[in-house]
Amino acid sequence: MVLELQKPRPIWQIMFSTHHTDVGLLYLITSMSFLFMGGALALAIRAELFLPGAQIIGDAMTFNRIFTVHGTTLIFLFIIPFASAVGNYFVPIMVRYKDMAYPKLNAIAFWMIPPAGALIWLGFADFTWYATPPYSIISAPGPAADMWIFGLKILGISSVLGAINFVVTILKCKHPDMSIGQVPLLAWSFLSSSLIILVAIPTFAAALLMLLTDRLGVTGFFNPAMGGDPIAYAHLFWFTFHPEVYVLVIPAIGMMYEIIPRFSRRPIFSYNSGVFAFVLLSIVGFSSWAHHMYATGMSFTEKTVFMVGTLAAVPASAMHVFNFIATMWNGRIRFATPMMWAVGGIALFFSAGAGGVANAAMPLDFTTHDTYWVVGHFHLFVMGTIAFGSIGYFYYMFPYVTGRMYNETMGKVHFVMSFIGTILVFFTQHVLGLYGMPRRIFDYPPIPEWIAMNQIVTVGAMIIGVSMAIFLGNMIYSSAKGKPVDAHDPFELGGKYYYPFEQKNPHH
Amino acid sequence: MKKKEYGRKMGGHSNWPEWIYVGIVIALMLWVGAEAWNVERLVEHVPEGAEVIKVTGQQWFWTFEHEDGTKEIGELHVEKGKAYKFEITAKDVNHSFNIHDYVVLMDAIPGRVNTVWFAPTDVGEHDIQCREYCGLIHYNMRGTLYVEEPSS
Numbered sequence: 333m334v335l336e337l338q339k340p341r342p343i344w345q346i347m348f349s350t351h352h353t354d355v356g357l358l359y360l361i362t363s364m365s366f367l368f369m370g371g372a373l374a375l376a377i378r379a380e381l382f383l384p385g386a387q388i389i390g391d392a393m394t395f396n397r398i399f400t401v402h403g404t405t406l407i408f409l410f411i412i413p414f415a416s417a418v419g420n421y422f423v424p425i426m427v428r429y430k431d432m433a434y435p436k437l438n439a440i441a442f443w444m445i446p447p448a449g450a451l452i453w454l455g456f457a458d459f460t461w462y463a464t465p466p467y468s469i470i471s472a473p474g475p476a477a478d479m480w481i482f483g484l485k486i487l488g489i490s491s492v493l494g495a496i497n498f499v500v501t502i503l504k505c506k507h508p509d510m511s512i513g514q515v516p517l518l519a520w521s522f523l524s525s526s527l528i529i530l531v532a533i534p535t536f537a538a539a540l541l542m543l544l545t546d547r548l549g550v551t552g553f554f555n556p557a558m559g560g561d562p563i564a565y566a567h568l569f570w571f572t573f574h575p576e577v578y579v580l581v582i583p584a585i586g587m588m589y590e591i592i593p594r595f596s597r598r599p600i601f602s603y604n605s606g607v608f609a610f611v612l613l614s615i616v617g618f619s620s621w622a623h624h625m626y627a628t629g630m631s632f633t634e635k636t637v638f639m640v641g642t643l644a645a646v647p648a649s650a651m652h653v654f655n656f657i658a659t660m661w662n663g664r665i666r667f668a669t670p671m672m673w674a675v676g677g678i679a680l681f682f683s684a685g686a687g688g689v690a691n692a693a694m695p696l697d698f699t700t701h702d703t704y705w706v707v708g709h710f711h712l713f714v715m716g717t718i719a720f721g722s723i724g725y726f727y728y729m730f731p732y733v734t735g736r737m738y739n740e741t742m743g744k745v746h747f748v749m750s751f752i753g754t755i756l757v758f759f760t761q762h763v764l765g766l767y768g769m770p771r772r773i774f775d776y777p778p779i780p781e782w783i784a785m786n787q788i789v790t791v792g793a794m795i796i797g798v799s800m801a802i803f804l805g806n807m808i809y810s811s812a813k814g815k816p817v818d819a820h821d822p823f824e825l826g827g828k829y830y831y832p833f834e835q836k837n838p839h840h
Numbered sequence: 841m842k843k844k845e846y847g848r849k850m851g852g853h854s855n856w857p858e859w860i861y862v863g864i865v866i867a868l869m870l871w872v873g874a875e876a877w878n879v880e881r882l883v884e885h886v887p888e889g890a891e892v893i894k895v896t897g898q899q900w901f902w903t904f905e906h907e908d909g910t911k912e913i914g915e916l917h918v919e920k921g922k923a924y925k926f927e928i929t930a931k932d933v934n935h936s937f938n939i940h941d942y943v944v945l946m947d948a949i950p951g952r953v954n955t956v957w958f959a960p961t962d963v964g965e966h967d968i969q970c971r972e973y974c975g976l977i978h979y980n981m982r983g984t985l986y987v988e989e990p991s992s
């Protein structure tokens with residue numbers, strides 16, 4: 333798998349390849365491009381909210397379109413394809429197979445992403461990533477809304493195809509000498525998240541079709557004017573997208589399981605508890621979806637059931653945190669860039685989880701629901717945990733992919749700035765939510781506390797923006813001019829125990 | 841014997857700290873859950889004789905109808921010390937009725953009537969806002985709650 337980029341090949345050879353590392357490279361470049369595009373939209377949102385009144389974005393409609401595409405892009409076009417990139421590179425090697433189980437299906441799953449991304453970006457819909465009816469049916473302007481629906485439809489199919497591929501690769505194509513109990517935790521994370529996708533995604537696929545026919549006026553599933561029920565959509569949506577949260581976070585945790593033992597130079601504290609926590613999370617993840625809907629008028633009993641289901645996910649997540657800390661305990665830790673990102677990600681994962689317990693408690697949810705608290709809370713997961721784990725892993729795999737080393741100092745600067753920025757932005761947003769500022773608003777009344785906190789958040793966001801520019805420069809420069817590395821030990825950790833990737837999968 | 845060998849293969853350490861840790865986490869969650877259940881049970885109990893105010897959200901303002909039939913738009917006048925029960929619905933798309941200072945939050949959904957209650961304790965003005973995305977002017981779907989001294 334190493335040194336792919338040191339043997340120059342024409343671009344079409346990579347594009348039309350079905351080899352897992354080539355598809356992985358395509359996933360990687362696509363997802364990182366969308367990271368920067370979605371991040372730029374976030375900076376526009378923050379610049380607008382720096383002061384009350386219209387700043388740089390002239391009108392509310394554009395603002396609404398921007399946060400919709402920001403969310404859709406970073407969830408569906410950055411986080412999920414990035415996980416697929418890592419899975420494509422590493423899962424076949426970890427289970428000692430020559431490729432993914434279905435290489436052509438793999439390439440098809442990838443090539444569905446660019447057209448879907450184009451539909452979402454050219455449409456620029458305005459109904460939030462949640463596309464809630466009846467707004468999305470009777471009020472959202474087309475064709476943007478319809479393009480968004482088709483884009484998500486395509487991405488859903490792509491996810492399902494990718495998930496089938498991972499499940500078959502891990503369960504059926506692993507080396508006969510290898511028992512399922514020896515498969516590395518990263519591959520376990522892909523097995524768990526793929527199984528969640530296969531169970532969860534079809535529900536939303538159905539809801540999207542119903543939304544589309546509702547928009548066409550043919551049906552009225554979710555349209556109260558035609559006897560439909562908007563809450564039914566909320567249930568279908570969250571039945572897919574609460575488990576989807578675990579689809580996003582589990583591979584990132586798996587990536588941390590690769591980074592932390594190596595850079596602590598100790599074996600993982602407990603492989604079994606890691607596997608157990610993955611499997612447990614992927615099951616209890618299905619018992620908590622309606623905690624997003626406490627304020628829709630659910631009965632006391634319903635709320636209680638979903639609160640219990642939500643709290644049940646906490647011990648499993650806590651087991652991962654314990655595992656990481658116990659692994660680092662007494663380890664000879666080398667704080668290279670990937671390790672810093674992973675450790676920072678764990679700290680933020682813990683904070684996000686603690687805030688999530690407050691959300692899950694029924695009475696507190698009515699204070700925090702649909703305020704900036706929630707924005708801060710889930711961004712601590714998607715940015716603080718998932719993007720931190722992913723970027724750490726990106727640094728970790730960089731020498732293997734390019735055969736060159738990134739600039740370590742710049743990597744550390746990137747981490748420190750992003751970590752400070754993330755804390756400034758998302759911790760402050762929690763407090764802003766407690767002061768009552770709603771989500772998804774283009775403008776806010778000049779309440780002094782709101783202004784002060786919005787300014788802190790915007791400054792933090794700009795710090796993250798600068799660090800990401802450093803990151804981009806570092807990656808572009810280092811992939812061409814970086815110091816060539818010894819692929820057997822690019823991070824100079826010493827000891828053969830720590831690298832299982834000796835095997836190379838030749839092109840076929 | 842066999843178990844011991846297995847343990848050595850898996851890194852040669854016991855897992856008791858993890859069991860204690862998981863036990864503490866589960867105990868914490870049980871406490872949070874029980875407390876939340878208890879508080880919510882009390883909060884949801886609407887006092888008898890609460891005055892009904894019908895709340896209707898539409899793009900992009902709030903309409904209030906008191907029991908005596910008086911209607912208000914964008915403003916709501918209530919009396920200190922009385923209990924009020926809001927019956928909340930919407931005309932077009934989903935909204936969410938919110939008086940943050942009194943932790944009043946309930947979605948306004950067309951075709952449904954959701955209820956929530958509150959009893960203002962102090963004279964003053966408070967913001968009313970929409971907390972569910974409802975389109976173009978969602979950001980300015982605001983109103984004011986006036987809590988006044990009882991008239992009698």
